[in-house]
Amino acid sequence: MCVPVNHTPNLIIFPVEKACGVYIMIAMSPERGKFILFEGVGGAGKTEQINRVYTYLTDRGLSVVKTREPGGVRDAEEIREIIFNLKGDGAINSDIQTGFFFSSRLILKNAIVKPNIDTGTHVISDRSYPSTGAYQGYGEGADLSVIEKISQRVMQGYMPNGII
Numbered sequence: 001m002c003v004p005v006n007h008t009p010n011l012i013i014f015p016v017e018k019a020c021g022v023y024i025m026i027a028m029s030p031e032r033g034k035f036i037l038f039e040g041v042g043g044a045g046k047t048e049q050i051n052r053v054y055t056y057l058t059d060r061g062l063s064v065v066k067t068r069e070p071g072g073v074r075d076a077e078e079i080r081e082i083i084f085n086l087k088g089d090g091a092i093n094s095d096i097q098t099g100f101f102f103s104s105r106l107i108l109k110n111a112i113v114k115p116n117i118d119t120g121t122h123v124i125s126d127r128s129y130p131s132t133g134a135y136q137g138y139g140e141g142a143d144l145s146v147i148e149k150i151s152q153r154v155m156q157g158y159m160p161n162g163i164i
Helices: 046-059 074-085 094-118 129-139 144-154
Strands: 006-008 011-015 023-027 035-038 064-068 122-126
Touching (some): 035 046, 046 064, 046 122, 094 122, 094 129, 094 144, 129 144
Parallel strands (some): 035 122, 064 122
Antiparallel strands (some): 006 011, 011 023
16 A cells, blocks of 8 residues: 655655555655656556555645546547557557557647646656556567657656656
């Protein structure tokens, strides 16, 4: 369970449940929202932890938006449908998958992440670019240096403040 052990207006500390003595500290600032990613394999409990953190923060009066990747807004959700329904005979490779993920990510960044962070609202996302590195890079053989370069370009100015 991810329950903060300390909260002041500018700092939230979450213990990492399965790592004794490890804490995640997220410095909160009123002028710019924070971007927090939850990463992990399917079924690891990301959604449950996101909901707990979201409730904790909103109960304390902080403005928070939850989202997910791929998806989060209509056009990105349509790309998500394409990604997860692709059936082919080898025509859909890791590079094509990676392109779809980054297209969805850029749409989400422009529609949700950027405007919310710029106005002081915190954004919590179920996955982002680290998953592309893990699944398409390490898992499917896409070039990790290309994934890193595209990640920097797509997320320019809006890299996460914390990855859990």
